[in-house]
Amino acid sequence: GNSVTQMEGPVTLSEEAFLTINCTYTATGYPSLFWYVQYPGEGLQLLLKATKADDKGSNKGFEATYRKETTSFHLEKGSVQVSDSAVYFCALYNQAGTALIFGKGTTLSVSS
């Protein structure tokens, strides 16, 4: 079935550093791909998405490109801020399209 694997954390960076969080997927067909973010004490919220191969999702300075050749959807940001400290989840729908499947999450900690 469909699945996602994302890099283990935690990731610790200084403010203004470059961020990459790796995510690879296994899927039948080309489902939409998502990155969600969870700030401390809160629920998950959508950060960005891509609905087909070669699409680039972007939001709040974060970007991710849907690459079918490498089955990847890596999250990047050129200059992180302390306020980006959170847990990031890569996700896609199951084969039937009826439920979201999440990676285990990557904790990002940014210090000033």
Place this chain on the structure above:
Amino acid sequence: NAGVTQTPKFQVLKTGQSMTLQCAQDMNHNSMYWYRQDPGMGLRLIYYSASEGTTDKGEVPNGYNVSRLNKREFSLRLESAAPSQTSVYFCASSGQLNTEAFFGQGTRLTVV
């Protein structure tokens, strides 16, 4: 603009007690979900409901029951709570297939 509302936010139960977690959405979404979040495990799907009147098991359904009361509401019941059910529970909803899901703020449940 409430989105997805979960109650309660916090709960402590004794082993063997029962309780129902409530969830309601005001976005006219067809699909609703219950996930649990545990350290190092990401989010795991407990049950989902693809439409009013239908429910299906997810990855970790044992020890839980659900009811899709109407299109707005999807409740999760623990009949006899166990310490292994200590977790943070999230309800979510989505519209059409393969679209983003919206999450509630979570319920932090402790079973002692």
